[in-house]
Amino acid sequence: MLANKELNDIQHLQQMCEEKGRLDLKLNWDSLRTRPDGSEFDFFQYDEQGKLIGFLALYTFGRLMELCSMVHPEHRQNGVFSHLSNRQKDQSARPANCLLTHLLILLPQKDSLNHCLALIPFQNTK
Helix, strand or coil, X not given: CCCHHHHHHHHHHHHHHHHHHCCCCCCCHHHHHCCCCCCCCXXXXXXXXXXXXXXXXXXXXXXXXXXXXXXXXXXXXXXXXXXXXXXXXXXXXXXXXXXXXXXXXXXECCCCCCEEEEEEECCCCC
């Protein structure tokens, strides 16, 4: 289960990203609040002062895995997302007992209710 500090940090980062980008980010708060202990689906990056500057979460729905990520507006274009994404790949967050077939990525568009959708098939590596 995520700690209250982590949940508060995520919420603060979400608010900052939504305000600065005029976006409506989709985070699955029910899932975040009920993650089992030891879950390997959440990745955090903090700056030197302990402020959350990047977050990446994975959610599974049947045979889909959804990726949600956000980077603090003042820290974009500095490799934060790449770092989080590489950590996620290194940790093999794909559950061993789940036959996932696709990764779903939603990209909110500025000043729009429309989202760009990417549906990426998993390569059969197991």
